Amino acid sequence: MSPVLGIIASSTQQGRGxxxxxxxxxxxxxxxxxxxxxxxxxxxTGYQHLQIRALCLTTGxxxxxxxxxxxxxxxxxxDFQIGGNGSGSGFTYTNAGVNGYGAGTGLVSQTAGxxxxxxxxxxxxxxxxxxxxxxxxxxxxxxxxVGLFSHFWANTSAITSITLSVTTYPFQTNSxxxxxxxx
Numbered sequence: 001m002s003p004v005l006g007i008i009a010s011s012t013q014q015g016r017g018x019x020x021x022x023x024x025x026x027x028x029x030x031x032x033x034x035x036x037x038x039x040x041x042x043x044x045t046g047y048q049h050l051q052i053r054a055l056c057l058t059t060g061x062x063x064x065x066x067x068x069x070x071x072x073x074x075x076x077x078x079d080f081q082i083g084g085n086g087s088g089s090g091f092t093y094t095n096a097g098v099n100g101y102g103a104g105t106g107l108v109s110q111t112a113g114x115x116x117x118x119x120x121x122x123x124x125x126x127x128x129x130x131x132x133x134x135x136x137x138x139x140x141x142x143x144x145x146v147g148l149f150s151h152f153w154a155n156t157s158a159i160t161s162i163t164l165s166v167t168t169y170p171f172q173t174n175s176x177x178x179x180x181x182x183x
Contacts, residue, residue, distance in 0.1 A: 023051065028178040037165035040179045045124040045158055047181035052118040052162070054177045058169035064116060067163045068130065068153050076154045083147025113175070114138040119182075123159040130159060 024047070027040050043050070056064055120132040134149040164177060 022183045023180045026179045026181050030176045031171055031173055034170040034172050036170045037163055038177050039161060039163040041161040043160050047183060049182040050120040050123050051180045051182055054116040055113040055175060057113045057172040057175045058166060060169040062166045062169045065165045068159045069157055069161055071155060078152040079149055081147050081149045083145055085145035126156050126158055129154050129156060
């Protein structure tokens with residue numbers, strides 16, 4: 001795995017029954033019908049971090065939102081995005097008080113998708129609020145863009161469920177989502 005796409009652990013960890021930074025597949029979903037949300041539940045606590053890899057197919061430009069443990073209280077989430085579109089135009093985005101965060105963008109057809117890699121750091125520690133980062137990109141038939149999100153959830157609870165959702169254009173058939181535990 002490329003270091004750009006993989007998680008760079010904030011600390012090393014020994015003695016967890018595997019190599020430091022190794023990944024265990026926990027769950028995966030490939031949609032057979034359109035839907036506006038996907039939820040991972042029963043997330044175990046035996047890992048240092050979590051990673052979600054998502055290929056999001058929609059019929060229009062869309063943001064990907066995330067909610068932890070069913071918390072949809074907008075004031076509990078904050079995020080910041082930086083990105084570019086290849087034309088020399090960069091962009092930044094700051095959001096406060098909205099359910100979740102935009103971790104990616106939609107697309108113009110089902111033949112290309114918005115790729116998202118979401119790293120959720122120290123998700124089971126109950127002594128700190130949760131932080132995540134997302135690397136995303138979309139082609140849009142040659143007119144694509146890439147971005148990096150930093151995301152904050154003001155809650156010290158261990159994350160036991162994660163819901164990914166869209167608001168306007170549902171995830172289409174063959175959208176795929178995979179959850180990994182990172183040792």
